[in-house]
Amino acid sequence: MITLENKKALITGAGRGIGKEIALKLAAAGADIAICDIDLDSARQTAGEIENLGKKSLAVRADVSDADSVHSLFGEFSNTFGTCDILVNNAGITRDGLIVRMKDDDWDSVLRINLRSAYLCSRECARPMMKARQGKIVNIASVVGLMGNAGQTNYGASKAGLIGLTKSLARELASRNITVNAVAPGFIKTAMTDKLSDEDKEKLTGQIPLQILGMPSDVANAVLFLCSSLAGYITGQVLTVDGGLVM
Numbered sequence: 001m002i003t004l005e006n007k008k009a010l011i012t013g014a015g016r017g018i019g020k021e022i023a024l025k026l027a028a029a030g031a032d033i034a035i036c037d038i039d040l041d042s043a044r045q046t047a048g049e050i051e052n053l054g055k056k057s058l059a060v061r062a063d064v065s066d067a068d069s070v071h072s073l074f075g076e077f078s079n080t081f082g083t084c085d086i087l088v089n090n091a092g093i094t095r096d097g098l099i100v101r102m103k104d105d106d107w108d109s110v111l112r113i114n115l116r117s118a119y120l121c122s123r124e125c126a127r128p129m130m131k132a133r134q135g136k137i138v139n140i141a142s143v144v145g146l147m148g149n150a151g152q153t154n155y156g157a158s159k160a161g162l163i164g165l166t167k168s169l170a171r172e173l174a175s176r177n178i179t180v181n182a183v184a185p186g187f188i189k190t191a192m193t194d195k196l197s198d199e200d201k202e203k204l205t206g207q208i209p210l211q212i213l214g215m216p217s218d219v220a221n222a223v224l225f226l227c228s229s230l231a232g233y234i235t236g237q238v239l240t241v242d243g244g245l246v247m
Ligand code: NAP
Pocket: 012, 013, 014, 015, 016, 017, 018, 019, 036, 037, 038, 039, 042, 062, 063, 064, 065, 090, 091, 092, 093, 113, 140, 141, 142, 143, 184, 185, 186, 187, 188, 189, 190, 191, 192, 193
């Protein structure tokens, strides 16, 4: 059985969707969890559900693309929980569009929220993790960062960048017993994919060998594994959770 008893975790963008599912899964395995989201109400909602599981929780409103906001987030985390054992960089957005119509703001906001955020949060927790000589960082990338997707140059670039960050940071922190991995979900049923038309969903499902969309719990299971001692000898890897879409 996987246990995260006595571990303190921070999950970004955990007010809903995949991040919320990861938070609940890690709490069910015994971790205390800080929920960060740009929307405080949803962060509080997830934190309440974690407390119902008998674990400590902290809800923080933070914009993970902003350095000052991230600095205060980690300040609050350390005042409440001490050292961060597990960081899951999950917050992410899409602003899709063909490149000829792409707005600079859509390019910049996707890169800031999906990639800069992981740099900022990892920078904040790296030093205390190095001091503690242990830690787990999991970045939520996407199959789009591996295979590309028309209409998602900004999103694909952010997720491919996140994979590069994962591998470089894994090499940087390995000597201190800190692992850094990425999970690359395929198409998962959340608000992000609910935006797709039924026709697009059908087309996508047709390309997935397992022939169904994934669920947030499929991604959360992979994250739980990578955060556990079972994955102690795994670092710098990208684990696809995509029904076989990329192989
Ligand atoms: P989601 O339902 O839209 O959830 C994303 C969460 O991040 C929301 O709670 C959102 O807050 C929060 N957020 C957005 N900007 C933020 C910011 N600047 N600071 C802090 N929090 C912020 O998305 P999801 O589908 O669960 O996706 C989670 C992650 O998985 C993302 O990185 C996404 O790229 C990745 N992913 C998803 C899929 C999929 O099929 N769903 C596939 C591959 C990868 P609000 O509620 O206020 O918007």
